[in-house]
Every structure is written in structure tokens, then in C-alpha cells.
Amino acid sequence: MIDPTGRRTVTFANPIFCAVDRPDVTGAASLARSLDGLVGGIKLGLEFVTANGPDGVRKVAAAGLPIFLDLKFHDIPNTVAGAVRSSMDLGTAMLTLHASGGPAMMRAAAEAAGSAEKRPWVLAVTVLTSLDGADLEATGVASDPMAQAVRLARLAAECGLDGAVCSPREIAAIRAACGPGFKLVVPGIRPAGTAAGDQKRVMTAAEALGAGADVLVIGRPITEAADPRAAAAAIGAGIGA
Numbered sequence: 001m002i003d004p005t006g007r008r009t010v011t012f013a014n015p016i017f018c019a020v021d022r023p024d025v026t027g028a029a030s031l032a033r034s035l036d037g038l039v040g041g042i043k044l045g046l047e048f049v050t051a052n053g054p055d056g057v058r059k060v061a062a063a064g065l066p067i068f069l070d071l072k073f074h075d076i077p078n079t080v081a082g083a084v085r086s087s088m089d090l091g092t093a094m095l096t097l098h099a100s101g102g103p104a105m106m107r108a109a110a111e112a113a114g115s116a117e118k119r120p121w122v123l124a125v126t127v128l129t130s131l132d133g134a135d136l137e138a139t140g141v142a143s144d145p146m147a148q149a150v151r152l153a154r155l156a157a158e159c160g161l162d163g164a165v166c167s168p169r170e171i172a173a174i175r176a177a178c179g180p181g182f183k184l185v186v187p188g189i190r191p192a193g194t195a196a197g198d199q200k201r202v203m204t205a206a207e208a209l210g211a212g213a214d215v216l217v218i219g220r221p222i223t224e225a226a227d228p229r230a231a232a233a234a235i236g237a238g239i240g241a
């Protein structure tokens, strides 16, 4: 299905994508199978793909859930376009690159991924959820996380990307700047009263969904729970999923 902005509409069974950040393919595939019915998909990132490569991604995908390939490409346009082309074979639902790679890189990635009606969501990571204003300042960025995330999301939309990865705090502002069809995929989700760990800009799943997130990326609150299925079910129950 195509939405009014010309982007592919994907309806996931559940907005929660579990971030499976571990190096072993057997454990990752087993976790993916056990979460079927409780989450809408599985996010695989640098730790898993560096250890297991594309074959590892296919093995986890065999569990039947949509896959979000979160490799956050950041390089010159030609190299990122090649990485996007290489990832197309995997049939994933979403992939990421850093918006700070700039407009030429984002345009090259969008073009390499093919038509917006058919490709996976090509998403721009705005400001990592592990960063705060002091971190941005330390890297020479004068804007605060909110202003910088909105600026990068707007640039991503102008470059033809399908959406952005942002913290829950910026959802409303990016939605207002980029419109209803621009997909917002949101990590930095923590159940109330639980440890944020290395995340600095967090909210609960219900707050993020209420603010307008399309997809919630949740890792450790599920994967490090004594019973990951029960943890996923509890978070899902909190958002009516």
C-alpha cells in the first residue's frame, strides 16, 4: 500500500521492534521465535551483523518477523549508496544511515534503495538518544538536541528519505516539521522507574506512542529481563498492543 506522500505503508502487527543486540545467531534466532506474537519485528544492529553477516540476518529473519537493519551507515555518498544496494537483498523492512552524513549522502541512499513505493523505509538517524546537549557541544554542534534533531529530520525529508530515528522527546516537533507520512522510529524507551543505562533522552512506550511514534525500538528492557516474553507482553499491554 502507498500512503498519500508516496511512501510504502507498512502495517506491523505491533509497534514494538525488539533490539536484539547480541553476537550469537542461535540465541538471537531463538529469542526472535519466542517473541513472535508479542512484538512487531526484530532490530539487528552492529553487534549482531559484525559477528554474523548477512547470513545471520537471514537466519533470524527465518523466524518470520520483519527485520529492521540498523547499521547507521555514515560515509561518502558513493560508499553509502553501495551499502544500501548490498542490503537490498536481505528484504528488510527498514534500514538506517546517519543524517549528519549530509544531503548528498542521503539523496544517494534514497536513490540506491529504489522507488519509495517498494523499498524498505530508509531512515535518517538524527541525534543519538545517548547524547545530551553537553555531548553535542563537545562535538562542535551549537544546537540543543531538539533543534538539531528537527533540523536533521527536515533535511532527511527534503532529501527524499522515508523517516527518521529520533528520541521520544522530539516526536511532536519532527511530526509538525515533516508531516504525517514521515515515519518516526523511536528508541530510548524505558518502562517507568527502570534504569536508563546509556540512554539520555527517554520516555515510556505509552508516552512515545501517544506523541506519535510509528515504531518503538526496545532492547534491554526486554532482552535483559529474567523473562523476555513476559517483559515484552507487559510493555505491549501498556500500549494496548
Ligand SMILES: O=c1ccn([C@@H]2O[C@H](COP(=O)(O)O)[C@@H](O)[C@H]2O)c(=O)[nH]1
Binding pocket: 019, 020, 021, 043, 045, 070, 125, 127, 128, 129, 130, 165, 166, 187, 188, 189, 199, 217, 218, 219, 220, 221
Ligand atoms: O539514537 C539511537 C539510535 C538507535 N538506537 C538503537 O536502539 C536500541 C535501543 O536499545 P535499548 O537497549 O532499549 O537501549 C539499540 O539497539 C541502539 O543501537 C538507540 O538506542 N538510539
